[in-house]
Amino acid sequence: DTQQSADNSKNASDTTLKIGLMPDIDSIPFIIAEEKGFFKEEGVNVELQHFKSAMDRDSALQSGNLDGGVSDMLAAGFAKDGGFDVKMTSMTDGNYCLVAGTANNVQSIKDMKGQNISVSKNTIIEFVLDQMLMQNQMTEADINKTVIPQIPTRLEMLQNGKLDAAVLPEPMGSIAIKNGCHLINSSEEMQINPGVMVFTNDSLQNKSEEIKAMYRAYNKAVEYLNNTPQEEYMDLVIEKAGLPPATKDALTMPKYHEAALPSKDAWEKSIQWLNQKGLVKETYSYDDMVSDILSK
Amino acid sequence: MKHKSIYFYIPAIVFLLALWYVISLIVHLPIIPSPYLAIERLIDIFSDTIAIHAFYSFWRIVAGVLLAVLIGVPIGILMGYTKKVDTILAPLVYLTYPIPKIALLPILMLLCGIGELPKILMIFLIVIFQVLVALRDGISSIPKEMFYPLYTLGASFKDIFCKILWPAVLPNFITALRVAMGTAISVLFFTETFGTKYGMGYFIMDAWLRVNYLDMYAGIIVLSLMGLCLFGILDLCERYFCKWNR
Amino acid sequence: MKHKSIYFYIPAIVFLLALWYVISLIVHLPIIPSPYLAIERLIDIFSDTIAIHAFYSFWRIVAGVLLAVLIGVPIGILMGYTKKVDTILAPLVYLTYPIPKIALLPILMLLCGIGELPKILMIFLIVIFQVLVALRDGISSIPKEMFYPLYTLGASFKDIFCKILWPAVLPNFITALRVAMGTAISVLFFTETFGTKYGMGYFIMDAWLRVNYLDMYAGIIVLSLMGLCLFGILDLCERYFCKWNR
Amino acid sequence: MIQIDNLFVKYDNLNILEDINLQMAEGSVCAVIGPSGCGKSTLLNILAGINHDYEGKVFINGMKPSPKKQTIGFIPQNYGLLPWLKVKDNIMLGLNIKHKNNSQIPMDLIDSLGLNKLLNRYPKELSGGQQQRVSLARAFALKADLLLMDEPFSALDAITREEMQDVFINLWQQQNVTTVLVTHYVEEALYLGQKIVVMTATPGKVYKIIDNPLFADKNFRDREEFVQLSKQLRIYLKKAGRENEA
Amino acid sequence: MIQIDNLFVKYDNLNILEDINLQMAEGSVCAVIGPSGCGKSTLLNILAGINHDYEGKVFINGMKPSPKKQTIGFIPQNYGLLPWLKVKDNIMLGLNIKHKNNSQIPMDLIDSLGLNKLLNRYPKELSGGQQQRVSLARAFALKADLLLMDEPFSALDAITREEMQDVFINLWQQQNVTTVLVTHYVEEALYLGQKIVVMTATPGKVYKIIDNPLFADKNFRDREEFVQLSKQLRIYLKKAGRENEA
């Protein structure tokens, strides 16, 4: 009998799904799902962990403190290459904007030859910029990449004219635009979406039911988000996700999508980019990387 | 050193605020708000918000520094006192001190999860070296004649420790604590950013990411005052325990 | 302290590697690769890749610490020697030391751009307090009788500085440099992440981000060896300049 | 009983003591006198178990000097007071270490040394002579098996010195403690030494050993041998000083 | 010329010197003698310009004691050597500060003090008497306007002491330097003091001032006044010691 209850309690902690979130718009459905009780409705115990930097999140994931998290294809590729068994399970809705500074009156990326554009190196940010350059038949050499990893610093430098342009994730992009900068291009516009959910293979195997339940709750949250006026939930989201208050006025929420497999095209572009830059040697196929737990 | 009363902090505070104000006027950007606004914000949110963060940080600092003292002091004293121990341990210290402890975060998370323990351990890891090196160097600079009276009394190590090593190294120890405390406060910023919603490090980082500079500066003021308190306590300890040195 | 020859580093290195190896065996995750693989990687990439990073970091550390010494030492000595200066400056130090300097990074970048200057200034800002506090406390613990012979000779401050303050505080100064150097190396990690493609901080942070733990550990080994070299040089200096104290 | 055979001591390559041979009966007092720098303090340090770096045989009651087994009262030339202990704690130092905590403050002794008003001061708040008397009190309070005194009255004025000499003689008469006393005064040697050992200049050898009939006689100055013996001793001293000067 | 009127000194609330009045002609030598702890060193510190915390008037050649304007040779009771300077640099300390760098090592003086083999040692490698002679060399080399000596021969054996006394007398005869000398020996006071000041026990007052006919006479011990004067002085000393004991 005691044996039984010990097992039970172990199972109880085992069935908790630990998800790492970032202060970006990709994470918003999770916050809604928790706040609106969708996880509970689906009978799954989800523990949301908020991180302030991608590295903290990845460290927590790789050290087994998380089952999965809001991440991106490049991070997933790196993890796979680093020997960690992670799988992408769905795409998330995020957006990355190339924003030009107030004093910079260029209209398109073509006009930006020789300008200082700030990114964080070897991340989704740089990837997005490179894709934009490629679409415009430009190369890295045409512009001047300035590495500033901290997003608020990048924003500040841009707003104060120390940079010609910067790639910023939402909602920082919208805030910069509201403060007088202007949008040149965005990942949404280019229709590449490298934002994904990742899970460790362990969790995928041992907690597949929980993950499926979590996705049902996610989908409910997406539906809620798409059908509810922004004002109704924005305060809560800003508070919980750690977004700037200015988000409320600056950001128009994107249309969220129900959980779906990541785009094959986006992955191929990602892995190609990783290979070309010599950041990852192997060419992992889409199937290597994706677990279609959603359709199983 | 001595004779600092609360009374001398006022001009310092006024000076810093004035400096800050002038810079805020010159720069005239939200990134450097006027100190007046920051203080107003601080008063606004102190009791509901910041107090609990400060409390968490305080406990982590105290725990981390205490742990560093408990482990660093005996090792430092042994290294300073016994040349053999120093010969063996010094290379270990020299090799491990420069390792950026933050890079060990994944390992720490692996071993201790993401709760309180890794945060306290991180403070401990960063601070212990400063304590250890300062104590070692302090002990090894005690003139050896100082030990003679105790040697001829056939004193045990415990006696030598109580009567010479500890009182002699106390001023160094207090200096080391000062440095360690300052360091501990300023690394909160990295240690409190994961797995918690509390702590001044979290609060400031969060404010920064929210581009909420007023909150951020309110947090910095609190850290600064927290440091002041801890340093003030140390000064009092020094005045009390190192009377003979005045 | 003394008598450390290169010769004693070997057991320490072997010990650390063995410890690392055992942990890597137990954990058996890419997060802690075997040291063998890390060293192999290090040898692989040292000359084409890491060397240049190490060079940049070395220069920034030296510049930052040097700046801290140039400014911190005179202030520390003045504070230790003149009670009035201490009464005025100590509260300033106590208030500003605990400010997490990294939180000032945006301001620093706004004021100095993103070149070498803010990186060196950041090291400077972090390290100067440690130098300053250690020197102040060192000076203020010189017994006042030590000064009498010079007072009766009507010595100028310059004489007192050269004949007493400096030689008396040299051991504390070297300790402070040790602590500062170790700190400088371990904060590279935050100071070298922006506006540069070179530096060990950048290299390790980048490797971490890329989940390339082999590169990351290769970088950590280099930092550790870099620290060892700097500490070794300091030990030699101490042995040479503090002969009287042996 | 003290037995010294063929004692040689070197610092670096310099011979300090050469071929010292000396026997002292239990309970006797031996005064050592010799030119400045001849190695008297070195000899005392060896007997006190501080300096182990010698060749030859040194036995105290058949054992090597070992402060753990013997109770040695030692008055070093620089008094050997611990600056952080108040006078009373400095006096109690030996008692607390040797007889653990069930020892009382020896108020009689403190009275006779004229220290009763100074018990709560720190050593640096005392005059030179007062410090020396504290050191005397510490050694006398110990009821030692062996008393080693290095110029124990050098900082005392003529009158106080004589009082202290009498305190010593009384103590010796009560406790019959074996004593080695280094002195610079012919008169002191004649009053306090049963045996007087005259040493040569560096390297120190035993030049002459005199049996002294005046020992412990309060009226020794009035005895007929006094003038003769003191002349003799001065002549020995002069010759001993020139001994190695070629 | 030294002029002291109504000098009072306190430590905390304790009177140390009370109502001291003293005149000394230019070029004269004054020996101060008094019970242990009566304030002799305190008096010297005031003349040396170290202690400014007194009431009453103290003038040296019509000015307050000011080491910048006068050249003062000072031998403190604890020798005042700087531990990090070699013997030769300790000796040259005064010369280098007072006469800047164009001064030669006074080899004659060093020879006569018997220090020529010790020039390259650090103070702690010397015996007590050797340290004291270094301190003598430093003060004598200075060709001072005023020489202040606090028990300058206390650590020297009888023979060396007499040699050093003669070195001083020769120096005084050549340079006619005004000197205040604290001593504990009646004989020394009679040989080296033109005026002998006897002080009472704490609080120190001037008990008697004696004009001494034996001053600087090499054969003073054989003069008829000697026995009489030294008896007289001992009586004064005894009485002065009891003066304030009620």
Ligand SMILES: Nc1ncnc2c1ncn2[C@@H]1O[C@H](COP(=O)(O)OP(=O)(O)OP(=O)(O)O)[C@@H](O)[C@H]1O
């Ligand atoms: N660390 C050292 N290195 C070299 N020589 C030393 C050292 N310490 C002492 N000496 C020398 O050893 C000799 C003996 O020193 P010691 O202190 O025993 O003399 P002493 O007889 O007590 O003299 P004093 O009467 O002046 O106190 C001296 O000549 C001194 O210069």
Ligand SMILES: Nc1ncnc2c1ncn2[C@@H]1O[C@H](COP(=O)(O)OP(=O)(O)OP(=O)(O)O)[C@@H](O)[C@H]1O
């Ligand atoms: N910091 C202090 N606080 C309190 N009392 C002090 C302090 N320094 C010295 N004294 C007292 O002042 C008195 C005079 O001291 P001083 O050193 O002048 O005596 P001295 O005549 O030189 O004695 P000695 O012959 O023993 O050297 C002593 O009784 C001493 O206890």
Ligand SMILES: [Mg+2]
């Ligand atoms: Mg000696």
Ligand SMILES: [Mg+2]
């Ligand atoms: Mg004195």
